[in-house]
Amino acid sequence: MKFSIIPAYSINENLLTSIDVNKTLGIEVTIPSLAAKCGLGNIDHHREGDDSDTPSACEQALTCPYVDCHVVGVLADADTLTAMAVLWAKVFSVESDACNGYYPEESGYKVDEELVNKIGLIDRKGPASKPDLLLDKRVLYIRAIAAQKDMDLSDQVYSIMLVLCGKKLNDEDLKLIEAEELKFIDAEKASKIKMVGDIVIVESSHSMATQIGYKYGDVLICINNTFPKDFKDATKGTYRKITLCKRDDHVPYNINFSKLNSLENGWGGRPTIGGSPQGIDSNLTIDQILSCIDRI
Secondary structure, X not given: OEEEEOOHHHOOHHHHHHOOHHHEEEEOOOOHXXXXXXXXOEEOOOOOOOOOOOOOHHHHHOOOOOOOOEEEEOOOOHHHHHHHHHHHHOOOOOOOHXXXXXXXXXXXXXXXXXXXXXXXXXXXXXXXXXXXXXXXXXXXXXXXXXXXXXXXXXXHHHHHHXXXXXXXXXXXXXXXXXXXXXXXXXXXXXXXXXXXXXXXXXXXOOOOHHHHHHXXXXXXXXXXXXXXXXXXXXXXXXXXXXXXXXXXXXXXXXEOHXXXXXXXXXXXXXXXXXXXXXXXXXXXXXXXXXXXXXXX
């Protein structure tokens, strides 16, 4: 079994041509050209008619039949990686090249469906509505592994799979959880949080601003007063950048970019995330921005 995360910016014709449509399964692949290459299906919970009660990718993976294939996603979050781990666990009871050389003692163990469901619930409902699930150290470990962007993807999936199959967390695992928690605490201390109804206003220059915001709610106004004009050249200075986002497309709010552009030209984005004009200060007030976020 092979795993790939293919972000939108890396997709090109050569890459698409190299994918065997008959041996590819997608996980939350929302890019049409890549989704068309997922001939074995696309495990997703953001299709028309889906809502926050639709089982997440990892929950759907529990009922997916075993198949040795190429599993692709576009975002290496906890839900996607857990879905990959569930699928890979299905092959560990057989002696197969699908195990990619990994043969742990846990081979053949049954996946803990309750733990999978916890990951799925957090993904579907958001951490703000399910804070009790974050008391489970295994959940925190899976989320911490998903945050390790420098870790090999197969190693990430393997580590998650072991925990799903009953591995007890050791001191090293607990240290990883603690390190991620300390990053979050430091980021939160460096940020200002304000609630306006259900909407979270995060004033921060920290890279974890959205993660901080989603701890409190599902719709964010993120304000960075020192956003770099050029990440490669600090001498070009900074500007006031505003990002509006909601956790996913099931959150019952609409970001009205047409109205935002009528107030200040240059706003843009997609239904779940967008922002103010590039390279120049946004002069919109919080009240003006709030008037452009409509409850559905």
